[in-house]
Amino acid sequence: MNTATTEPEAKVVVKDLHKVFGNKPDVAMQMLRDGKHKDEILKQTGQVVGVLDASFQINKGEIFVIMGLSGSGKSTLIRLLNRLIEPTAGAIIVDGEDVATMSKEKLLNLRRKDMSMVFQSFALLPHRTVVENAAFGLEIAGIDLKERERRAMEVLEQVGLNTFAKHLPAQLSGGMQQRVGLARALTVNPSLMLMDEAFSALDPLRRTEMQDVLIKLQQEQKRTIVFVSHDLDEALRIGNRICIMEGGRVVQVGTSDDILQRPADEYVKAFFTGVDTNKYLTAKDVAQKEQVTIFDHPDEPAAGFSAALERMRMYDRVYAFVLDEQHKVLGIVSVESLMACMNDPNKKLRDALLPGKEAIPSSMPLNEVLRKVVEYPCPLPVVDEHGEYIGAITKTVLLRKLCKEKTA
Amino acid sequence: MSYKIPLGEWVAGGVKWLENNDHGAFNQIGSVIDNTTSAIEHGLIATPYWLFAAIFIGIAYWRRGWQFATFCAASLWLISNMGFVEQTLVTLALITSATLISLTLGIPLGIWAGRSDRAESVIRPTLDFMQTMPAFVYLIPAAMFFGLGRVPGVIATVIFAMPPVVRLTSLGIRQVNKEQVEAGIAFGCTPSQLLLKVQLPSAMAALFAGINQTIMMALSMVIIASMVGAGGLGNDVLSSISRLDIGLGFESGLGVVLLAIMLDRITESFGVKKAVR
Numbered sequence A: 001m002n003t004a005t006t007e008p009e010a011k012v013v014v015k016d017l018h019k020v021f022g023n024k025p026d027v028a029m030q031m032l033r034d035g036k037h038k039d040e041i042l043k044q045t046g047q048v049v050g051v052l053d054a055s056f057q058i059n060k061g062e063i064f065v066i067m068g069l070s071g072s073g074k075s076t077l078i079r080l081l082n083r084l085i086e087p088t089a090g091a092i093i094v095d096g097e098d099v100a101t102m103s104k105e106k107l108l109n110l111r112r113k114d115m116s117m118v119f120q121s122f123a124l125l126p127h128r129t130v131v132e133n134a135a136f137g138l139e140i141a142g143i144d145l146k147e148r149e150r151r152a153m154e155v156l157e158q159v160g161l162n163t164f165a166k167h168l169p170a171q172l173s174g175g176m177q178q179r180v181g182l183a184r185a186l187t188v189n190p191s192l193m194l195m196d197e198a199f200s201a202l203d204p205l206r207r208t209e210m211q212d213v214l215i216k217l218q219q220e221q222k223r224t225i226v227f228v229s230h231d232l233d234e235a236l237r238i239g240n241r242i243c244i245m246e247g248g249r250v251v252q253v254g255t256s257d258d259i260l261q262r263p264a265d266e267y268v269k270a271f272f273t274g275v276d277t278n279k280y281l282t283a284k285d286v287a288q289k290e291q292v293t294i295f296d297h298p299d300e301p302a303a304g305f306s307a308a309l310e311r312m313r314m315y316d317r318v319y320a321f322v323l324d325e326q327h328k329v330l331g332i333v334s335v336e337s338l339m340a341c342m343n344d345p346n347k348k349l350r351d352a353l354l355p356g357k358e359a360i361p362s363s364m365p366l367n368e369v370l371r372k373v374v375e376y377p378c379p380l381p382v383v384d385e386h387g388e389y390i391g392a393i394t395k396t397v398l399l400r401k402l403c404k405e406k407t408a
Numbered sequence B: 001m002s003y004k005i006p007l008g009e010w011v012a013g014g015v016k017w018l019e020n021n022d023h024g025a026f027n028q029i030g031s032v033i034d035n036t037t038s039a040i041e042h043g044l045i046a047t048p049y050w051l052f053a054a055i056f057i058g059i060a061y062w063r064r065g066w067q068f069a070t071f072c073a074a075s076l077w078l079i080s081n082m083g084f085v086e087q088t089l090v091t092l093a094l095i096t097s098a099t100l101i102s103l104t105l106g107i108p109l110g111i112w113a114g115r116s117d118r119a120e121s122v123i124r125p126t127l128d129f130m131q132t133m134p135a136f137v138y139l140i141p142a143a144m145f146f147g148l149g150r151v152p153g154v155i156a157t158v159i160f161a162m163p164p165v166v167r168l169t170s171l172g173i174r175q176v177n178k179e180q181v182e183a184g185i186a187f188g189c190t191p192s193q194l195l196l197k198v199q200l201p202s203a204m205a206a207l208f209a210g211i212n213q214t215i216m217m218a219l220s221m222v223i224i225a226s227m228v229g230a231g232g233l234g235n236d237v238l239s240s241i242s243r244l245d246i247g248l249g250f251e252s253g254l255g256v257v258l259l260a261i262m263l264d265r266i267t268e269s270f271g272v273k274k275a276v277r
């Protein structure tokens, strides 16, 4: 098999791309050629250099993630690809044609047929129903009503929203709205999709869910996706290759392994580790709220053993934390300890607590946490300075965190 | 040394010059306005008052429900009881024609101002000028150009009533969410598709608020315009002032207020419904 050695086919080639915001781009470009820094240019001329000398290639069928701090030029770069922002200099070659210099008609045609975009704020049209929104691209391209609604319904079914076709966007949750945003981008059946922080406005659970939807769609039909994100976890999860930007420059492009193992410079390194994390990480930073918690109501006659057991069964957990009404951690129970007390009508939830399990203060440094966690078989609760529950640490979570620190 | 710039002389000279040299154009504009207004007026007066009232109350019921319909019925009855039917209809005709003209000019201007910063920078100060220049100042030259009657009245009303719809249309278009506009462009909208499918639908609520404001301004100006012989309820207000007739003044004033409330609530309802739906 020699497929592994063949060069990947390019979908987009970006060459020496620049964007200067302001009324004197030529002056700024000349100063850039003279080696002036963009801060200096801003101070002297008031021109903002948004993207600076970007050159890279996006391969066919890959998810290409653009990362960087706020203001590093991610949104500008992705908008240059479909010319929502006019480039100041350079070339953007999509399927062999330069978008930067192509005629208005060609550009319209490209946007209608082969390129689409998903936005951070969803950007649905509020006065249109879900299906009308999904069919928007086809409507603009002049496809007749019946045909475009048929295709929009197909795509809505793919993203699981066909039963909401007649709803208005405002009637849907954020996650569902972004599915509509995704459907709108998919209905035109583009080979290139641009997504600017498409999932950033969603809560973590919805975000992973949408990432899964995207990955699934990718398996059904390979498209080239450019995805802007500021979330490292998201980038590692969905990105085939990652592009790191800093101050308008592209500082590194590579697979996540490439970048983790061979960061181009200190900036990239810092990006993947946070700043000197090991020294500053405490229990609070690794605590996760994934464990089952049970509230103890001492005044009620029923001890609540069955309810507790049922919930632990539901979440597939062996241990659970018992909290009082102020969220203070009382202790840990296990399925066994609950079962043992269950048939004794005089026993309360408190009687099922396992002996000797103490909570970890949130400020405890990680190396000490490690010592505690290996001592006990169960996850340990983390509490804040008032003794209130903020999460739990398991061996797996802790090890994964430490490994990440090591590789970076 | 005190040199006074002869601003006033220049303007007066300009008006004189226009009066002498461009009569044909003014005549044509004048007759278009006159014909529109009198057509609306005749239409309204030819309709039996009970039919007019029934249609009006029907609209009131459709837009706002039976309470408001009852209010309209009572108002229309009071107007006829006070003997102001004809004046009210004349005033309504003046408002309608002035509003139609204001909207046909104002909405495109507002769209233009909403989409181009340069247009906005010229249009805005012009609107300020139109709104703050005391009405009498242009009422007189208008009467000189077009002769006394409803034409100068309608023109003065248009000058005064057009700014709100221009401003609010422009504002509505500028307020459309930036990413929504980007989405329109990203999916290949031409500028006119962007306007019709993205910008205007989102600007609808603001646009209706502008139309409502324009109608209200037109109503207040139409009363003043009776000074140049536009007719309608304004005549009664005016003559009550000159005769110090407090009773007539109150009655005709009340007629204006009732008309204002009815028009306001009805036109307002269109904007609100559009925004919610």
Ligand SMILES: Nc1ncnc2c1ncn2[C@@H]1O[C@H](COP(=O)(O)OP(=O)(O)OP(=O)(O)O)[C@@H](O)[C@H]1O
Residues within 6 Å of the ligand: A021, A022, A048, A049, A050, A068, A069, A070, A071, A072, A073, A074, A075, A076, A077, A230
């Ligand atoms: N229209 C504009 N006019 C002037 N400067 C702009 C404009 N758009 C962006 N910029 C500047 O360009 C730089 C890059 O902005 P950009 O929005 O691309 O950053 P970003 O990486 O997407 O940031 P974020 O994560 O906050 O979205 C910033 O300094 C910004 O202030």
Ligand SMILES: [Mg+2]
Residues within 6 Å of the ligand: A074, A075, A076, A197
């Ligand atoms: Mg951005």
